[in-house]
Amino acid sequence: xxxxxxxxxxxxxALAGDLEREYGLYRGNRLALDLTxxxxxxxxxxxxxxxxxxxxxxxxxxxxTDTRNYGQIRGIPEARALGAEIMGVPAANVICWGNSSLAxxxxxxxxxxxxxxxxxxxxxxxxxxxKVLTPVPGYDRHFTLSDRLGLGMVxxxxxxxxxxxHAVRELVSDPDIKGIxxxxxxxxxxxxxxxxxxxxxxxxxxxVAAADDFVVLWDNAYAVHDFSFPRQPLADVLALAxxxxxxxxxxxxxSTSKITHASAGLGFVAxxxxxxxxxxxxxNVSSVGPDxxxxxxxxxxxxxxxxxxxxxxxxxxxxxxxxxxxxxxxxLGELDIATWxxxxxxxxxxxxxxPGLAGEVGRLAKEAGLAITPPGATFxxxxxxxxxxxxxxxxxxxxxxxxxxxxxxxxxxxxxxxxKELSHR
Amino acid sequence: xxxxxxxxxxxxxALAGDLEREYGLYRGNRLALDLTxxxxxxxxxxxxxxxxxxxxxxxxxxxxTDTRNYGQIRGIPEARALGAEIMGVPAANVICWGNSSLAxxxxxxxxxxxxxxxxxxxxxxxxxxxKVLTPVPGYDRHFTLSDRLGLGMVxxxxxxxxxxxHAVRELVSDPDIKGIxxxxxxxxxxxxxxxxxxxxxxxxxxxVAAADDFVVLWDNAYAVHDFSFPRQPLADVLALAxxxxxxxxxxxxxSTSKITHASAGLGFVAxxxxxxxxxxxxxNVSSVGPDxxxxxxxxxxxxxxxxxxxxxxxxxxxxxxxxxxxxxxxxLGELDIATWxxxxxxxxxxxxxxPGLAGEVGRLAKEAGLAITPPGATFxxxxxxxxxxxxxxxxxxxxxxxxxxxxxxxxxxxxxxxxKELSHR
Numbered sequence: 001x002x003x004x005x006x007x008x009x010x011x012x013x014a015l016a017g018d019l020e021r022e023y024g025l026y027r028g029n030r031l032a033l034d035l036t037x038x039x040x041x042x043x044x045x046x047x048x049x050x051x052x053x054x055x056x057x058x059x060x061x062x063x064x065t066d067t068r069n070y071g072q073i074r075g076i077p078e079a080r081a082l083g084a085e086i087m088g089v090p091a092a093n094v095i096c097w098g099n100s101s102l103a104x105x106x107x108x109x110x111x112x113x114x115x116x117x118x119x120x121x122x123x124x125x126x127x128x129x130x131k132v133l134t135p136v137p138g139y140d141r142h143f144t145l146s147d148r149l150g151l152g153m154v155x156x157x158x159x160x161x162x163x164x165x166h167a168v169r170e171l172v173s174d175p176d177i178k179g180i181x182x183x184x185x186x187x188x189x190x191x192x193x194x195x196x197x198x199x200x201x202x203x204x205x206x207x208v209a210a211a212d213d214f215v216v217l218w219d220n221a222y223a224v225h226d227f228s229f230p231r232q233p234l235a236d237v238l239a240l241a242x243x244x245x246x247x248x249x250x251x252x253x254x255s256t257s258k259i260t261h262a263s264a265g266l267g268f269v270a271x272x273x274x275x276x277x278x279x280x281x282x283x284n285v286s287s288v289g290p291d292x293x294x295x296x297x298x299x300x301x302x303x304x305x306x307x308x309x310x311x312x313x314x315x316x317x318x319x320x321x322x323x324x325x326x327x328x329x330x331x332l333g334e335l336d337i338a339t340w341x342x343x344x345x346x347x348x349x350x351x352x353x354x355p356g357l358a359g360e361v362g363r364l365a366k367e368a369g370l371a372i373t374p375p376g377a378t379f380x381x382x383x384x385x386x387x388x389x390x391x392x393x394x395x396x397x398x399x400x401x402x403x404x405x406x407x408x409x410x411x412x413x414x415x416x417x418x419x420k421e422l423s424h425r
Numbered sequence: 426x427x428x429x430x431x432x433x434x435x436x437x438x439a440l441a442g443d444l445e446r447e448y449g450l451y452r453g454n455r456l457a458l459d460l461t462x463x464x465x466x467x468x469x470x471x472x473x474x475x476x477x478x479x480x481x482x483x484x485x486x487x488x489x490t491d492t493r494n495y496g497q498i499r500g501i502p503e504a505r506a507l508g509a510e511i512m513g514v515p516a517a518n519v520i521c522w523g524n525s526s527l528a529x530x531x532x533x534x535x536x537x538x539x540x541x542x543x544x545x546x547x548x549x550x551x552x553x554x555x556k557v558l559t560p561v562p563g564y565d566r567h568f569t570l571s572d573r574l575g576l577g578m579v580x581x582x583x584x585x586x587x588x589x590x591h592a593v594r595e596l597v598s599d600p601d602i603k604g605i606x607x608x609x610x611x612x613x614x615x616x617x618x619x620x621x622x623x624x625x626x627x628x629x630x631x632x633v634a635a636a637d638d639f640v641v642l643w644d645n646a647y648a649v650h651d652f653s654f655p656r657q658p659l660a661d662v663l664a665l666a667x668x669x670x671x672x673x674x675x676x677x678x679x680s681t682s683k684i685t686h687a688s689a690g691l692g693f694v695a696x697x698x699x700x701x702x703x704x705x706x707x708x709n710v711s712s713v714g715p716d717x718x719x720x721x722x723x724x725x726x727x728x729x730x731x732x733x734x735x736x737x738x739x740x741x742x743x744x745x746x747x748x749x750x751x752x753x754x755x756x757l758g759e760l761d762i763a764t765w766x767x768x769x770x771x772x773x774x775x776x777x778x779x780p781g782l783a784g785e786v787g788r789l790a791k792e793a794g795l796a797i798t799p800p801g802a803t804f805x806x807x808x809x810x811x812x813x814x815x816x817x818x819x820x821x822x823x824x825x826x827x828x829x830x831x832x833x834x835x836x837x838x839x840x841x842x843x844x845k846e847l848s849h850r
Contacts, residue, residue, distance in 0.1 A: 008821075037495070045484075045493040059470075059686075068470040068686035098523075099716045106711035148710045257713065261484075261493035265719035285573045286531035288566075291524045291716065301444045302798070368454065385447040 003336040004417065007049045009425045011314070017420055019415045024369065024407050031369030033405040038104075038188070038347035039396040040262055040313075048260035048401045049313045050339035054300040067292035073097065073283050074276075079295035082302055083268035086223050087254045088262075089238050095339035097283060097290040098267040100164050101255035102141055102220065108269065109149050112178070112215060116250060116277045117271075119154060122213040124178045125150065132217070133171060134178040135163040137350055137378030137389045139188040142417065146380075146403060151178070153380040158187060165201050172209035179215040180205065181239035185234045189350040189378055189391040191343025206241075216241070218252040225258060225316045226345040227321065228280035229307060238270065247272040256298060258347065259310065265324070266298050320394045320402055324349050327403070331410035342393075347391040357416045358387045363413040370405055428761040429459060429842065434850045441847055444776075444840045448793065450765040451833050455795030458830040462644040463613070463772035464737075464821040465687055472737045473685035474767075479725040484718060492717035498522065498708050499701075504720035507727055508693035512679045516664050522708060522715040523692040526646065526680035529568055533676050533694065534574050536707050537603070537640060538565040539745045542700045543673060547638040549603045550575065555644070556785060558596060560588040562775055562803030562814045564613040567606045567644070571805075580803040583612060587619035592627050595636035600637050603628065604640040610659045612646035612777040612817040614803055616768025623661035630676035641666070645678040650683060652739045652746065657773070663695065672697040681723060683772065684735065691723050739770075745819045745827055749774050752828070756835035762842045766816075775803070782841045789837040795830055 007015065022296045035264060059067045061076040074080065075096030084091035086094060092245055108117070113130070116123035131152035133141060138158070146153055153169060156163045160278040162184065182202060184194040194202070206214040219238055224231055241250045250272075256265035269279060302309055325342055329352070340351040358375035365372050373391040376382035392409070394402050432440065462660070484492045486501040499505065500521030507514035509598070511770040523529060527653060533542070538555070541548035549555040556577035559568060571578055579596055582589045587609065596602055607627060612735055619627070631639040643662055651657055666675045675697075681690035746756045750767055765776040778786060783800035789795050798816040802808035817834070819827050 012592070037493055042494075044490060045491065048493075049482060052480045052482075057474060057477075059474075066467060066470065068473075069467075070687045072684075080785050102713055102714050144710055168427055197638060257495075261494045261718060262718045263493060263714050285569055286528050288525050288527055289688050291689045291719065294716065294719070336827075346518060 002176055004332065004421060005336070012418060012422055015258050016418045017410065019418055020406045023364070023411055023415055025209070025361050026368045026411065029369070031117060031251060031404065031408065033370045033397065033401055034088060035393050035397065035405050035409070036371050036373050037396060038393045041257055041316065041398070042366055044313055044316055047309065048301065051260060051297045051301045053291070054290040054297045055082055059296065061292065065119050065292065065295045071289045072288060072292060073280050073289055074293050075290055076292050076299070078299035078303065079266060080226040082299050083254065083266070083270070086308060087270050088223065088234070088236055089267060089270045090254060092278060093238065093270045093272070095269050096277060096295055097269070097287070099263065099294070100257060101253040102217065103186065104267050105253055106145055106218065107218065107282065109145060109151070111279070111282050113149055115273045116213060119278055123218055124213060130178045131176050132178060133163070133168060133254050134380050137189055137391070138181065139219070143380040155380065158190055158192065160192050162198035163190065165198060166396045169208065172205060172214065177209065178211050178213060179217050181217050181219065182203055183219050183221060184237070185220060185232070185411045186225060186343055186346025188346065189348035190220065191205045191341045191348060191350065196235040199237050200240050203237050203240035203246060203250065206246040207244055214249060216250045217251060220252055220254045222346040223254055223348070224306060224310050226310065227318045228344065229311060231307070232344060242349055247328045250374065251275070260298060260301070264294060265294060282311070301406065306368045316405055318394060321349070323399065323402055324392060324394050324406055326339070327410055332413060335414065336411055345396055347393060349394065351390045351392060352388045353390065354417055354420070355386045356390050357420060358384060358390050360416040361390060361412045364411060364416055368408050368412065372409065427759065429643060430721070431463060432588060436845060437850065444836065446536065446678070448789070448836055450732060451793045454794070456829065456833065457705065458795045458822065458826055458833065460818050460822065460830050460834070461796050463577045464823060465683055466741065466821050466823070467740055469741055469790060470686055472734065473726065476722045479722045480718070480828055481743060484721065486584045486717065486721055489718065492721045496714045497717060498705050498712060499718050500715055501720050501724070503724035504691060504700060506576045508679065508691070509693070510603065510696050510731060510736050512645055512693060513648070513659070513661055513845045514675050514677060514695045518663065518697070519700060520694050520704060521691050521720055522694070522712070523765050523806060524690055524719070525682060526678040527646065529692050529694045530644065530678055531570055532640065532707065533704065534570060534576070534642070538574055539572045541638060542703045544703055553601045555603045556587070556601050559805050560606065562614055562816070563606065565802045568805040572600045575598060580805065581694045583615055584618065585617050587617065587623035590623060593630070594633065597630060597639065598770050599634040602634065603636050604642050606642050606644065608644050609662070610645060610657065611650060611768055611771025613646065613771065614773035616657060616771050616775065617768045618657055621660040622693060624662050628662050628665035628675065629669045631671040632669055632789055640673045643675060643798060645677055645679045647771040648679055649731060649735050650738070650745045650772070651735065653769065654736055657731070657769060670776055684725060685726070689719060691720060692827060716794050719791055742820060744824060746774070748824065748827055749817060749819050749831055752831040752835055757838060760839065765836055772820055774819065777813045777816060778815065778838055779842055780813050781846070782845060783809060783815050785841040786837045787816060789841060790834060791838065793833050795833045797834065
């Protein structure tokens with residue numbers, strides 16, 4: 001095989017015929033495959049069933065707290081320490097609350113809109129048309145959350161080192177630009193890791209931005225989700241912000257959702273001491289305290305063995321990502337009709353088709369019984385103007401299903417591309 | 426002993442001398458007693474340690490859901506059924522989410538302010554000065570939550586049968602009055618149960634109110650928290666609202682916080698199908714699903730034995746409430762210087778001193794090493810205009826501590842009253 005553009009029209013027609021036949025076969029098979037969501041598979045969840053052996057009648061936390069009763073909005077010390085280890089920040093900067101970082105993101109962004117996090121009247125919702133920078137392709141739930149809370153979104157392209165800093169620096173001269181969403185390690189979906197220079201530049205942004213209430217929303221969801229060890233490093237945004245005098249303008253989020261049990265994990269938010277007080281006061285209005293028994297389970301289960309535990313995930317995930325890479329490079333590489341990421345951790349592979357084909361690939365996949373993340377979902381308002389980005393989520397399927405799903409997927413990419421190419425000849 | 430008002434001034438002075446001496450002794454004892462919060466005691470929490478024996482490696486819900494993974498915002502079927510049993514509504518009307526009903530109340534009231542719950546533009550925050558009716562004395566967290574979300578509060582006296590309906594009906598002719606907070610069974614703090622006629626009248630309120638977006642906020646926190654069995658009945662507000670055509674204007678809240686482990690329980694909200702859809706859509710923006718493993722634990726632990734379980738709580742709580750009643754009637758009854766509630770369930774005893782003395786009793790108690798719920802806390806803005814209501818929370822203390830605490834408490838009531846009476850003679 002050779003590059004698609006190098007094929008003669010006759011060769012292209014022959015290829016199209018083969019692809020149409022193959023596609024017809026798959027479509028007749030009534031497949032029901034799903035590559036939509038970044039969900040852990042059952043064998044990954046099994047790694048954490050030991051959570052349920054940790055209590056043994058002893059509900060008392062290290063500080064003497066009976067975890068069964070009300071209170072302690074910030075969480076028990078050992079759970080805060082676990083969050084600190086995951087996020088790479090001091091435990092004193094951590095609140096452990098709820099089962100999801102998304103809930104904490106919603107709460108913090110809403111707080112930024114209605115009251116601010118500084119106790120001095122500055123708040124995003126005070127006037128103007130507040131907006132956040134959204135590196136794209138990005139995480140759909142950040143977009144939905146922002147839109148719901150009345151924030152406009154301004155896209156910034158993401159590079160292999162993080163958001164395009166040139167674009168970012170230009171945009172923050174607009175005082176309506178109030179913040180930036182970041183997934184700094186194994187970014188969803190491209191899998192890139194922000195470079196040290198990028199982290200330093202982002203930590204400084206609040207002092208550079210025209211808005212005096214600019215906030216870095218640092219969603220470190222995949223902080224410890226490497227496929228090999230020692231872990232890939234990530235620069236310490238909170239320390240860099242401290243040095244830059246912007247520590248009150250950084251909110252760090254993480255969770256154990258993809259470390260232990262996705263539904264029954266712990267959420268974390270880290271911030272400066274002053275901002276943490278404001279978040280705690282807000283939480284105190286709507287909560288009688290987090291589930292501290294779940295916190296105790298997690299601290300006992302993961303304490304001192306977090307990396308070993310994540311190595312267990314890596315052993316299950318690596319073959320899936322290798323399979324994806326192998327099928328993509330074998331089937332699309334030589335034809336040169338797509339580019340894709342080769343992440344060393346996280347949950348996704350990001351693939352770009354030729355412009356104008358992502359939606360068609362999604363349609364073809366669906367007809368063949370393969371659900372993929374809806375094309376466009378990696379952009380605010382579902383609007384991928386070039387219609388080319390597709391997110392592959394290989395974790396939930398079994399290896400066998402993933403193999404079939406990827407074969408259908410590349411077939412759909414090839415078919416859509418060849419049909420389009422033929423229409424131009 | 427006789428009624429205080431019948432004592433001669435000499436007898437009163439003698440009594441005052443005795444009380445001052447006794448108070449001095451207690452004050453010297455450096456006590457550290459606490460009757461502030463409605464927290465379950467450790468022996469009550471022990472009743473639910475069996476929660477941790479329910480999983481045994483089987484995380485699959487009755488509908489086949491792997492409870493460890495993401496999703497299912499409404500909760501697993503058996504957890505919704507548990508909420509339905511507690512709240513006395515059909516399971517189809519229930520969302521089981523989070524570890525606290527307070528979080529669901531905050532979410533729903535905020536949703537009422539910003540978007541409404543009907544999908545038709547009606548919302549409390551659209552203009553005017555939205556207010557809720559607050560039966561008093563009432564629950565401080567309802568007040569804090571309302572205030573935080575920008576709602577004014579208008580007090581309504583509570584009777585032995587629920588809120589004073591005459592006052593309520595008059596007040597809802599104001600279109601700025603948008604709702605009413607209700608704790609219909611073992612109301613916090615008076616312990617009254619709303620009569621059938623009261624429940625029916627409140628279910629009809631949304632059709633009577635001038636506001637077309639009036640909502641009944643029905644916090645049924647103590648639905649199954651009786652001291653004896655069979656349980657005291659409560660009329661079915663959702664069915665009555667259905668009959669009155671107001672079902673889309675009733676939100677019912679409850680939780681297992683005082684059934685199992687206070688921090689690690691389940692929150693419930695019940696509403697009409699249409700309203701439930703709106704709440705689910707809102708939750709879906711900020712949540713990847715509730716902790717379904719906790720839901721499974723609860724459903725397996727309490728399924729088919731809820732009343733037997735609550736009888737266990739009753740056996741531990743009854744002696745504490747009897748002790749409170751005995752000390753109050755022995756020490757304050759004959760003197761006729763206070764009135765108090767004699768609840769048959771719930772978590773509190775409400776006591777009214779003579780006007781103008783509650784704050785002083787709180788001060789005296791604090792000085793003697795006894796923390797009580799801050800006087801005024803049972804009123805919005807902490808403002809008990811008559812300065813007479815005190816909430817006694819006898820559940821958390823041991824029986825021994827409770828006995829000492831109650832002796833100090835009645836001593837403080839007597840001392841404050843006698844001092845005041847002497848100043849008038």
